[in-house]
Amino acid sequence: MPTSRRMLLKNTAAAAAVISLDWTRAMAQAETVRIGLIYDLTGPFAAGGSVASSIGAQIAIDLVNEKGGIGGKYKVSPVAADSQSKPDVAINESNRLIDQEKIDIINGVYASSHAVPLAAKVEQQKKILWITTAVSTAVFKDKNLQYVFRAQIHSDQYGQAFASFISEHAKTKLGMEPKDVKVALIHEDGPYGVGVAVADEAYAKQAGLQVVLKEGYSASAPDLSVLVTKIKRARADVISHAGYNPDITLFLRQARENGLKFKMLFGAGAGYSQLDKLRATFGADIDNFCNIDPVPAQLLDPAKLAPGIGDLTKIMVARYKEKTGATDVPPHCSMGFNQTWILLNHVLPVAKDKYGGFDPEAVRKAALDVDIPPGGTIQGYGVKFYPPGTPLSGQNERSTPVVMQNAGEHISVVWPTNIRTRDPVFPLPKSSVYAA
Numbered sequence: 023m024p025t026s027r028r029m030l031l032k033n034t035a036a037a038a039a040v041i042s043l044d045w046t047r048a049m050a051q052a053e054t055v056r057i058g059l060i061y062d063l064t065g066p067f068a069a070g071g072s073v074a075s076s077i078g079a080q081i082a083i084d085l086v087n088e089k090g091g092i093g094g095k096y097k098v099s100p101v102a103a104d105s106q107s108k109p110d111v112a113i114n115e116s117n118r119l120i121d122q123e124k125i126d127i128i129n130g131v132y133a134s135s136h137a138v139p140l141a142a143k144v145e146q147q148k149k150i151l152w153i154t155t156a157v158s159t160a161v162f163k164d165k166n167l168q169y170v171f172r173a174q175i176h177s178d179q180y181g182q183a184f185a186s187f188i189s190e191h192a193k194t195k196l197g198m199e200p201k202d203v204k205v206a207l208i209h210e211d212g213p214y215g216v217g218v219a220v221a222d223e224a225y226a227k228q229a230g231l232q233v234v235l236k237e238g239y240s241a242s243a244p245d246l247s248v249l250v251t252k253i254k255r256a257r258a259d260v261i262s263h264a265g266y267n268p269d270i271t272l273f274l275r276q277a278r279e280n281g282l283k284f285k286m287l288f289g290a291g292a293g294y295s296q297l298d299k300l301r302a303t304f305g306a307d308i309d310n311f312c313n314i315d316p317v318p319a320q321l322l323d324p325a326k327l328a329p330g331i332g333d334l335t336k337i338m339v340a341r342y343k344e345k346t347g348a349t350d351v352p353p354h355c356s357m358g359f360n361q362t363w364i365l366l367n368h369v370l371p372v373a374k375d376k377y378g379g380f381d382p383e384a385v386r387k388a389a390l391d392v393d394i395p396p397g398g399t400i401q402g403y404g405v406k407f408y409p410p411g412t413p414l415s416g417q418n419e420r421s422t423p424v425v426m427q428n429a430g431e432h433i434s435v436v437w438p439t440n441i442r443t444r445d446p447v448f449p450l451p452k453s454s455v456y457a458a
Contacts, residue, residue, distance in 0.1 A: 054099045055092055055370065055380050057083075058119035058128040060140075061358075065107025066241070070267040070293045071354035072107075072132035074342075075155045078358030079129060081341045086366045093371040096380075101125060105136055112136040113143060120149055126382050127152060129362055132354075134158030134177070134214035141170045150385045154361035155354060157291065158213040159221070159414075167416040169382055171389050173361045173405050175316050175421040176414070177214065180290045181221025183314045184262055185229040187288075187425050187437045187446075195448040196259070196285065204234045206258035208249060208273075209290075210265050211238035218264035218290045234258055241269045249273070250280045259285045259449075259458070267293035271303055278307065283458040285449035288425075291315035291353065297428055298350045307455050309429050310447045312436070317424045319356040319400035321435050321443065327397045334363075335400045360401050368392050368405070396420060402441070 059079055062072035083098045091097040101123050105112035112131075119125040127150040131137045137156035144151040145167050153161070153172040157180075162172065189200045196203065207222045209215030219236060226233050234256040237249055246269070253261065261284050265273065270293040294300070294313045301308065320339050324332020338359050342351050369388045370380060376391070377384035394405040404420035425437035427446055434444035450457040 053091075053096055055096050055127075056099045056101055056123070056125055058103060058116075058123065058125040058130075059100045060103040060105055060112065060115055060119070060128055060130040062107045062132050062136075063102075063104040066266060066268065067107040067133050069296065069299060070132075071155070071291075071295055071352060074296075074352045074354035075132055075358030076102075076130065077342060077345055078338065078355040078360075079154060079362040080358075081338055081345075081355075082359045082362040082366060084341075085337065085363075092366055093374060096370075096374070098366060105131075105133075107133070109133075109136050109139060112140055116140055116143060120144075120147055126150060126380065127365075127385060129365060130154055130358075131156045133212070134161065134217065135212040137161045138213050141165070141167060145169050148382055150382050152361065152365050155357045156214070158217040159417075160213050160217055162408075162414045162417045164413055165415070166410060168410055169386055171407055171416045171418075173364050173399075173407075173418040173421065174357060175403075175423050176417055177217030177290075178221040179421065179423050180218045180264070180314050181223070181225040183423050183425055183437065184222050184288055184290075185225035185231060187312075188226075188231060188260060189229040190437075190439070191446065191448055195446070198259075201230045201232065203260060204232045204256065204258050205260045205262060206235040206237075206253045206256055207233060207262050208235070208237050208239070208253070208265075209263070210241040210269060212241065214292065215241075215264040218262075222262050239269070241266050243269065243272070245276075246273045247276045247280060250276050250282050253277075253284075254280070254282055260288065261286070262288045262290065263294070264290040265293050267296060267299065270294065270300070274300075274304060274307070278455055282456065284456055285458050287311045287456070289313040289315075291423075295353045297352070297433070298348060306430070310427060310450050310454060312446070313426045313428070314423050315353045315426065316357055316360075316401050316403075316421070317426070317435060318351060318353040318433070319360070319402075320351060321426070321433060322400075322402050322441075323443075326441070327400075327402065328395075331398070331400055338400065356401055360399055364392070364394070364399065364405055368394060394420075 061076035103115035129152045132155045134156040151170045159176040192200045209219040319335040373384040373388035396404040408414045436446035
């Protein structure tokens, strides 16, 4: 049957509409940057800080998109993945993001036990892994990674802060020479805990402190009473504990039940940075404990930071509280926000404008160009990545932690001395149930 002129025009118009729609969709996709977000949204790591990090990352993405996207032009489209607090799931989800979702940039990673295999996997595929939270030095040490970057601190720096704080205050606060201070180092036995404990031991010995115990345990251990007994027998003055949650809760409960006494306990981020959860269980028992971690941005004096950084922190804090209903904003929120903000505002615009796109090679080159001076981020430190061919290639050489101390709902920075907001309480006051 011959086609009428009217039908031909109608079909031609329909075809043109389809082509136009496809072109519009293609242009919309071209104007969008898809980024994978991989965090532990379920499982024990979720409450240990991973969810807080994921919220911080999403707040950064929201703020960038509200201003038109990357460079004011390219909206960010996050593709979320839940690693479920399991390394094998983390690997499978990263494969899904890369192979099925065709993602070139993965942002996130809370647990170091996930970060170590993920870094190797993503590096092999020449995709970008932008680590926001996991701290193990082993992720980068002597790996010469080219496509993995971390503006976050690394676990060796926990040991530096721990030993420096004690050696600086031993005589004035404890009335003891550093060589007479006995320290016990306890840790979960994954890359995070092991990395912190190894650094603690090395720097403690370098400072002349006595390491009387170094003991690891499984984060899923049902009983830590034997560990408590070993610390009592070692007569440790100070304890450094690298743990998650609920292993911290188990340790503190059994420590109290068994009458463990000490002069100070230092946490190493992770579960010790989730003060609202610890306070809900232990109340005033945890008052004056110290915690080493990247600083929650809201504790810093904005006058000491680059212009506008303080205002950015206020927005982050307000949005986190609005999203969660929480009164405390944990440091993990700042970690997720800060590292994601650096990626979206200091790396991807350069990748597009200077190197021609958002592909892994362009992003890699742009990351190595980053040069943010101290005071230029919400967490105070600057950013400059160690280049290929160096022992920590891909790690931020300007990152730094702080020692914080809590009293009720108030948290203070007590080290380094030049930026502290309060003189430390050291040793624990006699009112503490754990005071020696």
